[in-house]
Amino acid sequence: MKILFFLVLLGLHSAAAVIHSMKNFFTVSSEVPNFPELVAVGMVDDVQIYHYDSNTMRLVPKQDWMNRVAEDEPQFWKTYTARLFGYQQLFKGYFETLKHRFNQTGGVHIFQWMVGCEWDDETGDVNGFRQVGYDGEDFLSWDVKTNTWIAPKQQAVITKNSWNNDKSQLAYYKNYLTQECPDWLKIYVKYGRSSLMRTELPSVSLLQKTPSSPVSCFATGFYPDRADIFWRKDGEELHENVELGEILPNHNGSFQMNVDLNLSSVIPEDWRRYECVFHLSGVKDDIITKLDKAVIQTNWGKTGDGSDGGFPLGAVIGVVVVLLLLVVGIVGFFIWKKKKGKEGFKPANISDTDSDNSGSQNPKA
Structure with missing residues (x-):
């Protein structure tokens, strides 16, 4: 996994059947000058739909149609903002744990959390993904098929074992990523269809x-x-x-x-x-x-x-x-390279925050 300090935004939109995606990217950083402690970015079909950072403490819609979502759901922004604040505290705790585990006392470090799902609007198939990165490398990834965490690094084994032993948490993850997240994704596609499904020639x-x-x-x-x-x-x-x-x-x-x-x-x-x-x-x-x-x-x-x-x-x-601009707003957006055969995952999502209550349920790192 590589950290890209720009957003390579995305698509999958046409009159034909497509796989829609929703992703939330959370970035916690330390000792990065003039940069918020937490930056959160939500994506639908690789189009940015919101931005939040710990300096402003405001959830800012990035698409006009997102305002219609808020109009139909009066508590949407208030509830969403509160959840993001909860994630700020949660991920900060994870961050400190990882710095200790890597025996780091200072310097620039970055913790990243990505959660999202995909939905095939023709077959109805859904898929969820959740990954954790630290200092530009994979730290943990969630396997939807086995419903377990996978640790690519030795330093992540302790966290992997701890999280895999929490069966209620694993059940929650599976439910959110295979049911709640796709439901929210369908709502966003409904509101943003005219924009997300448009075609423009170059x-x-x-x-x-x-x-x-x-x-x-x-x-x-x-x-x-x-x-x-x-x-x-x-x-x-x-x-x-x-x-x-x-x-x-x-x-x-x-x-x-x-x-x-x-x-x-x-x-x-x-x-x-x-x-x-x-x-x-x-x-x-x-x-x-x-x-x-x-x-x-x-x-x-x-x-x-x-x-x-x-x-x-x-x-x-x-x-x-x-x-x-994206360096300032989305420094934590990380992308795993697409490979034929769909190795790894492609970026996209609504967020762990739309309906994901894991801010109060995630186990300790």
Whole structure:
């Protein structure tokens, strides 16, 4: 597990059946200058729905439709805020225990707790997950199939044994993550459907830093993030001399991604055989951009048509701003890499706080 100091926000939304997700991320830190002791972030389908920190002691909605949830549930924000305050005390206790176990007396340290669930809106299948991280590494994970905690580190064995011996707590976890959490997730999807299930196509540009640099096919402004972008030659997808970038969030909730093509061994006459293809899940027609020197934007001169070719700095700067803001607001958001075969879990959720009363039920670390 790696701590990412930015939020790589997410999606799974289209008219077709999708797996929706809900996740809560809690981060407790020590000796991090000008940073709250606790930061909590809630996500639905990898879209941030709330933010809370121990400095403001306020639960702030991040989506307009979350206000409608509060309107229909008058005690929603008050109850939720109280629970988050309870988690602040609970996780602080866990944090101190772990620092002692690792024989740490000072310095910057980070404790992370993630809880969430997934729901397939076609099959009705649900899955829950709960993980604990410490200083950027996995500390404990909960196995939904065996209903037990798993310890990847020797220092976590004591906690694992203690928590696995608490059968009532394990039963509570299973009930919350397989029933209560999915119920809340369905409510959020209902209220946020028009936003979460929307489809937005991107603008696609060809970019090049220098005449000898790879040509980057850059797509920005698309939603959801279930998208693919690739280069192909003579209609066949290329796997060599290409480098695919990550999907990143824009400041307006949309996404961007790019794929680079190294043309160092390609003669100019063959450029016309290459094209960039962008595919958005749920959309029938792909966006195809032919490799053409005349349309390449650069930061070293003019495009082939004589216009001022420059990178779309607005989108790039927007991402930088988003990432910086998320450093401040979501420093504890951690992501386990997605692997084929669904190894590990993908980030997403409502929260251990929506209906999870474990703030008063969690065993000691």
